Amino acid sequence: MPTFTSTVYQNEFLPDGGTDVNAIVRLGVSGAGRAGASGKAPGEIIIVDTSGSMGQVNMNAAKQGAMTALDTIADGTYFAVVAGTHEAYLAYPMVRTGQGMVEMTPRTRAEAKQAVSWFTADGGTAIGAWLNLARALFASMGNLLGYKHALLLTDGEDRDETPADLDLAIRACIGVFQCDCRGVGTDWIVSEIRKVSTALLGTVDIIPDPSRMAAEFAAIMRQSAARGVADAELRVWVPQGAQILFVRQVSPTVEELTGRGVPVNALTTGYPTGSWADEERDYHIAVRLPAKAVGQEQLAARVQLAVGGEPVTQGLVKATWSNDAALTTRISPEVAHYTGQTELAAAIQEGLAAKAAGDEATATTRLGRALQLAVASGNEEATSKLRKVVDVVDAGTGTVRLKRAVDKADEMALDTASTKTTRIKD
């Protein structure tokens, strides 16, 4: 049986007339077990870009990767393999009707690997169509499946459909399945794929070297199989008359959740968090309350994790009004740290966007600020990736110069890693 924990980090003291409460709520799961270990079987779909741009090297690496992923998927899991070009094809199972996914057995694994071996690089790229097929395949299984997950590999820009097509497909997939996305090479667009991974509660990363594809796919599948707690929801209750300013996942990555809330009841909003392995995630909650008299204490938010509609753990965010400036002026170190990490992610993304648009002044300022924040907070991954894009003059003041020659893959790696945060230093 999984166990759930919650810890709240905040300064609950507000000055006289103060209204805004900030808190970091750490939610944790342990003993999650394997996906599908209890209840319904899990479903996995491997989506491989087989467009002409993949070429021989990437195509062969992708085939190896897909086969390794098939080896990693446990027997009993339902699965399918999708081949994507400007159209979407069901490469395996080789059926034309009925259920579009099959149970993994030694025989189906061998057949699926054979189907993958027939992949040829040809045609264009329509990622929305691939997602639509994956959604249709999951839907063809009715209520048979519990946890539903896809792995999507692409190498190029989504040229053969409109951005609206992609958005429509993404929106239709929200809540149906989770999707981890990987890009190979440097011709794909990070922001385009991040749109998919963010909406579908997955990750995005670059695989700069095709030879690393098999290991990466195996890792994703292993991680996926460890998500024993399916479809958990973050629930935030605020008192009558209060307002949620924002709800944001801040660890392990920054994910803005505010706009994704759905009402649970008049005072409670639910935010999808997908499935959980044994892990901890931190959320930054900001609530605006009507001010109360000095000395009064009240609850500002109940922050819960709900699984199957049932709250399984709850953290209490409080507010106490006080005249004691020593209490009210203290800023929670956790709130300060993650506020910085959120700004770091934005600074990197804005800096890279400005650089791509030729606005070197903005790019220099924003990436300089990013470096300053990364160094100050001990975010070593962001620091080392920033150093591949900028020359550091003074880390303390965030003074940098843009490097003249930058490897595109390094820039993309910095972009995909921008949302990864560190925990506060002890």
Add this chain to the structure above:
Amino acid sequence: MTDAPDWPQMEKGRPVAGTWRQPPGQPKPPAAAEPRPGDPTVLDASLLPGVPVVPAEPVVAAEPAGPPRSCADCGGAVDADGYCTQCGAKAPSERDRFEETPAAWVAGVCDRGLRHARNEDALATFAEEAANSRAVLVVCDGVTSSDDSDVASLAAARAARDVLAEGRPEALGTPASRNAAVSALFARAAAVANDAVAAHTRAGAVNPAACTFVGALVTGNVLAVGNVGDSRAYWLPDGGEGRLLSRDDSLAGESIAAGTPRKEAEDAADAHTITRWLGIDAQDVVPHVTTMNVPGPGWVLVCSDGLWNYASEPAALGRVLADAVAAGPGPVAVARALVAFALAQGGHDNISACLARVGLVPEPPGAAEVRDGEVPTSKLPAPGAARSAGPTPEASEDAGAPTPEEAAEGPASGAAPEASEDYDPITHQAAPRPAGSTAPLEG
């Protein structure tokens, strides 16, 4: 927005069957049209397009155990986490604020106040249903600097209440024997309360639990009061001048006894340092005991210093009480109003207020005059023995010798056995009683 891609064909969010396509160039699967055993080709009717997937009903979290409480601010339900489910207001815990109304004429309200983190005050009450019949009011104020005083004070208050509720000293025949029985009863109540504090003190505690004790026993129009520490009992008659019946065991109380004016003594920095208390480090837990006959309608008030700090003089407290009575006449409403008064004054300490409405029973002719006095407390009197101590400054005249009225009252008050050397005032049994029928007296 463009049209959704036309393939796979979707209808109501479900794929239309028969539309999966394999990649061009992929060899045809062997006997694809012929289902093989184990092939996923059987289409479950429930999976057909258009069969809606009914989402599971949202599961509502189980109600917390215990009776639902409602929020004092907005009336919403209070959650198991102690906060209102509507407005988020912190609901006082059961220990932080509680009320007792054992009968319509008796009530007590105990409140944490505004400054203290815990409510270390406690009260316990008992009353028979008939107005002005029998009631017990007990308040124990836990000492803040000691451990677990909140637990200990409540245990002490309840233990003392149970002893006082069982005792019937009024059943004795003569004032002398009655006074002795009252004294012994209160001594036993304090001793049992002291044992309760000790039972809630952790072994080796550096600051062992400690609390005060004040109890009032109402029997018709006879009022008996006993105390250890600085919690108080007042008699506050309607329209008349009230009286403080307890005697503070505090540095202020000692100064007053030595002649310092009350105001000056109580304003001193160490005024609240108590000189006697209940607890394992207590030297002497024999209470001061006072009895009186209530002359007419009025209120018995038993309270902690969280209330009397803001109105110590009987006259001042009487005015506060009159205002409270004007706001709402019942004992609960009046007790709440007294607590609200203390909160409005700053609520610096825990607040307890217990009230009984008395003096409504017509007195027997000639019995209206007050006969009260302090019973000796230095040692337990022998059962039925005449008292030897004289009146104290706060106790008034004629406490010792029986008056004709008192003598006449005895037989009329019940069918109790005559006071005698053999009579035990605690059990109201003739001695010798069976071994082990009661705990030995301590003090």
